[in-house]
Amino acid sequence: MLIRNIAYFFKEAMRSIVRNGWMSFASVAVVTVTLLILGSFMLLNINVEQITQEIKDQVEIVVYLDEELAGSEVEQLRVAVIQLPQVEEVRYVSKEQALARLQSQLGELVAGYEEEGRNPLRDSFEIRTKIPEDIPAVAQTLQTLPGIARVDYGTDVVEKLFRFTGAVRWVGLAFMGGLAFTALFLIANTIKLTVNARAKEIMIMKWVGATEWFIRWPFVIEGVLLGGIGALLPALALFYLYHEVVAWTKVNLFFLPLVPPQMVLVSITKLLLLIGITIGGLGSLLSMRRFLKV
């Protein structure tokens, strides 16, 4: 492609954007709003993902042992558990250790249980699986082993959590796909109007022998510019807003482990730009198709 052609394409694209000022403004606004929602949703999704991961990592199975179990039987059981393929780690917690832990958490409230025979707790195993999703299955297996009084892993909570994060992911993807499609459609319509306004020009170009790509490029560049500007604005907004949100959370909700801005913002900016440019370019190609016949 000739350099003077490139200059011509950009000049034509800019001229058209300026000439159709309001329309250009409208389509940039549409892309901006769409990508702002999209970007916020991505950030939300990343953080939900991170928080559930954190929770998942903390979930473990607690197995309470029968009281009359001898030391060697406890050891046998421990070996049986560690040999389950999904199991990562088994920790033995004696009832004395459990009591001490409780006392360090609750203090005075549980004083006076140290004497022999007064400790109401049981010896237990704390078991971690290699992946959190295996917990329900492992818990079921453990229930069938002899010498185990009770298996506890917060059944409901864990299963609901897994179902919830799965749903969030799919709904999020569908939602984002829908938004991107809407933006594509709107840009295509905007460019279609600018193409319409220049139908005569396009026809003359065809009659004097302009190639199809020569006719297309200014419109594609126009779409790419509109999409790109439409992506840059929400990227800047998110950059600023997310920094604020993370700073605020650090002070007010310090236990909520948000993903640090520097880890996500660059890739989100790139992604938004890519989406904006693709939507713009694709939108104008789609709206050009009809006009290039003849």
Place this chain on the structure above:
Amino acid sequence: MIDMQHVNMVYPNSVGALKDINFSVERGEFVFIVGSSGAGKSTLIRLIGREFLPTSGSIRVFGKEITRLRRREIPLFRRSIGVVFQDFRLLEKRTVYDNVAFAMQVVGASPREIRRRVPEALEMVGLAGKAKRKPDELSGGEQQRVCLARAIINQPSLIIADEPTGNLDPQTSLGIVDLLKTINIRGTTVIMATHAKDIVDRMKQRVVVLENGKIVSDEQKGGYSHHAH
């Protein structure tokens, strides 16, 4: 230069517009296509410009079968023909100069070449002094001259014109046809569809008469009056 063999054209939902047309034009000829309204003149002109394909038959232009041109070959083919329309089709927002330069820009001519050739073409059509005007500041005849300058700017060897004087008064029309004749004398083949009886009679060029999609007469140095209405 142009050779049509057994060309039939049937538009969708319509009777045949052209029926078994056999017709050829040599390099350097000036040909009028005449006939009553609906006879098929425009259809013939548009087929030569490869605006659409005939229903059947062969159309060779510059020795090339244009019914078999690939899509991306069409622009290159169009560069070798100049087209003049009844309704001028100028860009209202651009000056006379830009309207002509535009045709060079879109085929990738260099700015130097454009600066050299556009004034030449405007000079040739007698508009040298009006380069900076917009189309709506010109008379109809002048607008058609701009259109002619645009048609010749890429130095085509063939010009096709569909009623180029259809919107002009007789005196102005004569000026346009004289200009086409001048272009023709310099070596460009011209095919022009028209209803302008006086002009056809006066020019003494080849006249092809169409009637209901058929060629009913084809005479060198013909006239309009004996045939059509």
